[in-house]
Amino acid sequence: MTASMLEVTDLVAAYGAVQALKGVSLSVKRGEIVTLIGANGAGKSTLLMSICGDPRPRSGRVVLDGAEITQRPTHEIMRMGVAQSPEGRRVFPRMSVLENLLMGAQAQGHDPGPELEKVFALFPRLKERQAQRGGTLSGGEQQMLAIGRALMSKPRLLLLDEPSLGLAPLIVRQIFSAIRALNETEGLTVLLVEQNANQALRLAHRGYVLVTGRITMEGTGAELLARPEIRDAYLGGG
């Protein structure tokens, strides 16, 4: 767990005049789960999206496994091994579960069979429902599908944007334990964005706090959970 899988340095990203990231630096080591917590509008989604090249960073650097990806087009970044499960899941509602999953493998040109077996082993519910249309799944199942689709590209870095959003506690536990299993058994490197700070920090090896486009704190999950400022701002004071 020493080599960096992802190195983000002084990243600036903006939507017109709105500067969403004001010089963000963070790193994710190979085999780590790193979580980024922060309030609504802090810039968490923008960070994941600009790692993927959209919005394209105004300045700063993104290095994946030693290769600079900062100004590359999104499809190239994906081909180099980054996969994203976006906020709001965005499954294709009229396609079947199986078709949704195969879409995730499309750009890679490898036999999707082995990855499909792994996704079905991780989320047996998707195997049972493989012929069903994506749009008819429950919220939790759609989240499983979004993660499964990202895994189909055999990523070395998985970016997850608020996988717990709007889901019941039991389903959140299932999703988080699947992420832990992927990390422990496959050694998958994960950068996780969450508003559910408590569970995300318990899952993560390390975490960062993002406040209006700037990193204000970092530490191990346990260190951050113990900080009074974090408890007050993100854990309901508990």
Ligand code: ATP
């Ligand atoms: P949330 O948890 O609500 O998704 P976030 O931390 O992911 O919040 P971002 O979605 O990255 O935050 O938004 C960061 C800032 O950029 C906010 O001020 C937001 O209003 C702005 N922003 C995001 N997307 C756009 C866009 N497409 N056009 C203009 N401004 C945007």
